[in-house]
Amino acid sequence: MKAGYLVRRTAASVGILFGVSLLVFAAVRLVPGDPVSLMLGKADQANAKLVADFRKSYGLDDPLPVQYAAWLSHIAGGDFGRSLDTGERVGDILGRRLSATLVLASLGAVLALSVGILWGVAGAYLSGPLGGVLRSAPLVLLSVPSFAFGIALGFVFAVWLRLLPASGMVSPVDGGGPLDVLRHSVLPAVTLAILPASLTARITAGTLDELRHEDFVRTVLAAGIPMRRIALRHVLPNALLPVITNSGVLIGSMFTSAVFVEAVFGWPGVGTMMVNAVEGRDYPTVQAGAFIVASVFVIVNWTVDALYSLVDPRIKA
Amino acid sequence: MKGTALSARLGAIITMAALLVTACTGSTTAPSGSPSAGAASSTPKLGGTLVFGTSQETTHCDYTTLVVIGGGALLCPDYNQEALVKYDFKTNTVVPSLATTWEEKPDSLTFHLRSGVKFQDGTPFNADAVVFNFRRAFDKTFPANQGLTIPYQIYVPAYKSVTKVDDMTVRVDVTPAPNTLRSFSTPATYIESPTAVQAGGKDYQFNPVGTGPYKVVSFESNVRFELTRYDGYWGQKPAPDRIVVLRKVDLAALANDLLSGNIDAMVAPTPQQVDQLKAAGFQVQFFPTLQINYLALNVTKPPFDDAKVRQAANFAFDKEALVQVMKGAGAPVYAAWFPDAYGYNGDVEQYKFDANKAKQLLDQAGWTLPAGGKVRMKGGQELSVKLVMRQGQAGGQGAQPTVATSNLQDVGFKVDLQVLDTAAYNSTTSGVFSPTCCNLANAGHASTFPDPIDWLGRWTTASIPPGERNFAFWSNPTYDKLVNDARVELDPTKRLQLLKDAQKVLRDEAPIIFTGREQLSTAWNSSKIQALPLTTAFSRVDPWSIVMK
Secondary structure, three states: OOHHHHHHHHHHHHHHHHHHHHHHHHHHHHOOOOHHHHHHHHOOOOOHHHHHHHHHHOOOOOOHHHHHHHHHHHHHOOOOOEOOOOOOEHHHHHHHHHHHHHHHHHHHHHHHHHHHHHHHHHHHHOOHHHHHHHHHHHHHHHOOOHHHHHHHHHHHHHHHOOOOOOOOOOOOOOOOOHHHHHHHHHHHHHHHHHHHHHHHHHHHHHHHHHHHOOHHHHHHHHOOOOHHHHHHHHHHHHHHHHHHHHHHHHHHHHHHHHHHHHHHHOOOOHHHHHHHHHHOOOHHHHHHHHHHHHHHHHHHHHHHHHHHHHHOOOOOO | OHHHHHHHHHHHHHHHHHHHHHHHHHHHHOOOOOOOOOOOOOOOOOOOEEEEEEOOOOOOOOOOOOOOOOOOOOOHHHHHOEOOEEEEOOOOEEEEOOEEEEEEEOOEEEEEEOOOOEOOOOOEOOHHHHHHHHHHHHOOOOHHHOOOOOHHHHHOOOEEEEEEEEOOEEEEEEOOOOOHHHHOOOHHHOEEOHHHHHHHHHHHHHOOOEOOOEEEEEEEOOOEEEEEEOOOOOOOOOOOOEEEEEEOOOHHHHHHHHHOOOOOEEEOOOHHHHHHHHHOOOEEEEEEEEEEEEEEEOOOOOOOOOHHHHHHHHHHOOHHHHHHHOOOOOEEOOOOOOOOOOOOOOOOOOOOOOHHHHHHHHHHOOOEOOOOOOOOEEOOEEOEEEEEEEOOOOHHHHHHHHHHHHHHHHOOOEEEEEEEOHHHHOOOOOOOOOOOOOOEEEEEEEOOOOOOHHHHHOOOHHHOOOOOOOOOOOOOHHHHHHHHHHHHOOOHHHHHHHHHHHHHHHHHHOOEEEEEEEEEEEEEOOOOEEEOOOOOOOOOOOHHHOEEO
């Protein structure tokens, strides 16, 4: 086992998370406008006494280091506090929102990777106009922002053809079954998957192209092994290395792309939660959301590193 | 850079194509049913589910915690809870609700409570419940008040204390002031089940229990809430059995939801969406509000420290042009109050659009146009102003900064229009709550009652931020005295005169450009709904005004 490597990676991950927590805490407080004046402004009231009461009750009067320490110690105990905006437990909101985003992101990731790899392989090995189209399509698709796909797909399949719901995760009335969620997730998951699938297809096709001309391929070809077998047994596993590396970034980026896609499809996930929370200067929610998303990134990358160390013999303890 | 431009263009093309497709096919997907709105049928039909979409926040369902006062058309507490009395905006009178009769004295109100009323949790409504709720809302020493910040108190300024007289009678002691009775219809006085409040703790606000016609089935902040009929309701039943409210930030998503049948109705579609929805056969209707939109002129710094420049800005703004931009939604307002409402002073000269007068006033103030120049100068300084608006300001309020920019430029101002997000806009150090923010603050305000007092109270010295929202930072002792006297004057004739005199000062000093009266619309699927009007005050959907098909 490459235990030393993993230990080093784990230590680095913890350090990164600590840095993230500090950055997030500082960043939300650097943005102009504070939550109390915002809330009271929304409430159409700005009574000086109310402002003071409110600050005190949420501990916003304490010095920043004290607030930071309090926040860290609460997180350590699994308590993310209450939303300044709605008064709900941030942990409850996160649980709900995170599971919604995970449903979307995992469907998107499965779609992106499976379609992307198949597409890349087909693009690399098919000749003629179809191969050409498959090879150049990713470039075109990569230049279109995902929300544009979202809006277009929404209009065609929801508003015009009325085949699928335009937005939301469940039907407004009596929704919530697995089939209902699946129906609602088709458009956002496809939208979310288009860009990473294109990227995966491009990387797969590109790497396959390079590998096809490598010496070891020529050698096995000379040994009389059929092309299809070479492609599947020798070329593809090697081609998957960059795909695996990228998939870490790709799955992480699912969360960031989800901000746009969730907004377009009204998906009640972490993305829309973060947008609302930043606008509302809802410190506890922004901090918790950013911290959790960063943790997902770190965990996914750690997993990829671990996988990599298994696949790539060059990595040693 | 090139890639971004290309992708943006591609995105735009796809969107436009999609819009075109929708526009072309809209008529074939139109819901069936004749477009007959407003006229309620003789026998109101009970039953059915209303799925309502809104872009405004739905934070919680209890008014004693902070929620948006002006925003939101279908507000959960209004369906779940009731006050002792109700204000009837059709007749401008106070009518019974949880109290059946009352006695008014200058320093007290005695309410006789409706008997046989039960909260949705089965506990009885009585004097103890009223005392609990009023102490929770107004009494800082009361345990249930701890940790609450109750902004709605401000609408019940005369409240002093509450006493139980007998099981079904309470007396509220008040400081003598006009119109105190009607303040007991406002949100801070809503009555909720003491048992449920005490058991619910901090999560009570998502699980409230009132006496109103609907129970809360589920409540997820800013996403969705669901109401179902309370069978034990004492009064006339509203039409829908069940109401689901979906909140989505994006109005385009809501319009799509309506077009695709996911929701039955929405509030405040954009002018473009109004056209699109109408073309697809949906019903869209506009309703007047008590909201006046305005631009506050910051009098603490040049150039608006000079009343002549403020008057010039008032004459420069073309209110009819704003209504045109809004495709007819809204009405111009030329002075500090609605022309057809109680308390309006029609004798003061109104600020009607007059660019020449504006130019003359600016000349008189010493701001002159250099030869061949477009921006006026004075003492080597340009007549340059910063106008700040909030992202998400919609309707006439959202459209007026553009109109103002163009109008002010026409008479020789240089205008820097900035759009801030809500928190930056509301910041007490750099936003409109700070005198250092800008020269013009774009805003609007809805009055609680058709009475100018709330509205005129906005511009007193006491209302200067951070205390309140006098974004002009204008302070005038004569004006303050007139408004403060009107607040406590019990003689209606004298009070009316005070209100009118205050408007005269406001007009002459011109710290505010009053632009227009907001109109808001609802859009609905006419195969399911017959009428879905908004109330004039607060622009809300009153439960009893919903007519289902």
